[in-house]
Amino acid sequence: MTASLEDLPLRDDLRGLAPYGAPQAPLPVALNVNENTHPVPQEVADDILDAIAIALREVNRYPDREFTALREGFADYLGHGLTADQIWAANGSNEVLQHLLQAFAGPGRTAFGFAPTYSMYPLLTRATGATWVAGVRGADFTIDAQDAASQISAASPDVVFLCAPNNPTGTPLTLDVIEAAYDATDGIVIVDEAYQEFAPHGTPSAVTLLPGRERLVVSRTMSKAFAFAGARVGYLAADPAVIDALRLVRLPYHLSALTQAAASAALRHASTMMRMVDDIREQRDRISATVEALGYRPYESWTNFVLFGGVEDPASTWKALYDRGVLIRDVGIPYHLRVTAGTADETTAFLDALASVGSAS
Numbered sequence: 046m047t048a049s050l051e052d053l054p055l056r057d058d059l060r061g062l063a064p065y066g067a068p069q070a071p072l073p074v075a076l077n078v079n080e081n082t083h084p085v086p087q088e089v090a091d092d093i094l095d096a097i098a099i100a101l102r103e104v105n106r107y108p109d110r111e112f113t114a115l116r117e118g119f120a121d122y123l124g125h126g127l128t129a130d131q132i133w134a135a136n137g138s139n140e141v142l143q144h145l146l147q148a149f150a151g152p153g154r155t156a157f158g159f160a161p162t163y164s165m166y167p168l169l170t171r172a173t174g175a176t177w178v179a180g181v182r183g184a185d186f187t188i189d190a191q192d193a194a195s196q197i198s199a200a201s202p203d204v205v206f207l208c209a210p211n212n213p214t215g216t217p218l219t220l221d222v223i224e225a226a227y228d229a230t231d232g233i234v235i236v237d238e239a240y241q242e243f244a245p246h247g248t249p250s251a252v253t254l255l256p257g258r259e260r261l262v263v264s265r266t267m268s269k270a271f272a273f274a275g276a277r278v279g280y281l282a283a284d285p286a287v288i289d290a291l292r293l294v295r296l297p298y299h300l301s302a303l304t305q306a307a308a309s310a311a312l313r314h315a316s317t318m319m320r321m322v323d324d325i326r327e328q329r330d331r332i333s334a335t336v337e338a339l340g341y342r343p344y345e346s347w348t349n350f351v352l353f354g355g356v357e358d359p360a361s362t363w364k365a366l367y368d369r370g371v372l373i374r375d376v377g378i379p380y381h382l383r384v385t386a387g388t389a390d391e392t393t394a395f396l397d398a399l400a401s402v403g404s405a406s
């Protein structure tokens with residue numbers, strides 16, 4: 046006989062919660078979790094393999110606890126005069142966010158975000174013992190500066206999440222909203238730029254707002270633009286004092302030597318990877334144009350995915366696509382579905398399958 050969760054002395058505040066659960070299914074076309082579906086180019090993969098081979102020779106030792114070379118790599122990549130002491134990294138930006146919540150949220154505290162937004166924010170918040178507070182977005186899932194500021198000052202949270210651009214809607218977020226949000230709170234403001242590289246060229250990053258704002262944090266990931274979801278590497282830029290706070294909660298040696306070596310090597314190929322990002326952007330725009338022609342309503346997206354409305358019965362459309370070998374995501378917004386931009390072939394497979402499923406509502 047096996048036990049169930051109810052039989053265990055689980056923390057009271059975790060009772061009844063559901064874990065993160067995007068379906069994993071071995072379908073030929075998987076466009077459901079906003080991965081970069083393009084394989085890492087051969088020359089980049091070769092360089093990464095060489096770097097891992099060198100790191101492996103010293104894997105009997107603990108890795109550099111301060112992942113110095115990698116932090117320098119991220120500072121160079123982000124630019125804007127950032128230095129390594131303003132950088133932190135962890136196993137995926139999920140862990141970066143977890144470190145932030147461990148340091149700045151926790152029991153008796155609150156974290157706030159504008160729903161619908163990244164589904165892990167409430168889960169990570171609750172796992173630290175803090176309370177999640179959901180704000181609301183305007184029409185088309187946008188947020189304006191004044192409304193953001195008044196919702197944040199009314200909620201008075203300890204941590205604010207601003208997902209820029211937003212998952213699962215793709216919605217851009219302008220810097221004036223971030224400035225207004227920052228001025229409306231004494232808490233930590235996290236701008237999650239997981240998809241920033243997919244924004245139009247020249248879009249300013251929240252990194253440009255860091256000088257003079259010691260409570261502002263800009264989080265990034267290698268999972269998307271760098272096609273590194275399986276390697277688990279996320280990072281952030283902030284005031285060095287924030288980085289000191291994160292040292293209080295991280296596990297010693299949390300970033301393996303192999304991860305550090307692989308990520309540093311991949312970063313050296315940023316320009317190659319950004320060419321791939323351009324290709325993905327093209328597929329994303331093709332999806333938007335084609336689903337619109339099919340009668341659905343795509344939302345403006347600055348990410349590697351498209352949310353589209355006008356889906357009469359999302360569960361049955363999702364299943365019909367599944368039966369045609371295409372996995373996309375029902376994110377729980379009524380009449381909407383979300384699809385990740387794939388390679389040209391995967392994108393064609395999705396668009397053909399959607400066309401064959403029938404018309405929009």
Ligand SMILES: Cc1ncc(COP(=O)(O)O)c(C=O)c1O
Binds near residue numbers: 136137
């Ligand atoms: C907005 C956002 N932030 C963070 C993440 C986490 O990415 P990772 O932990 O792979 O870096 C995701 C993943 O989909 C995301 O959509």
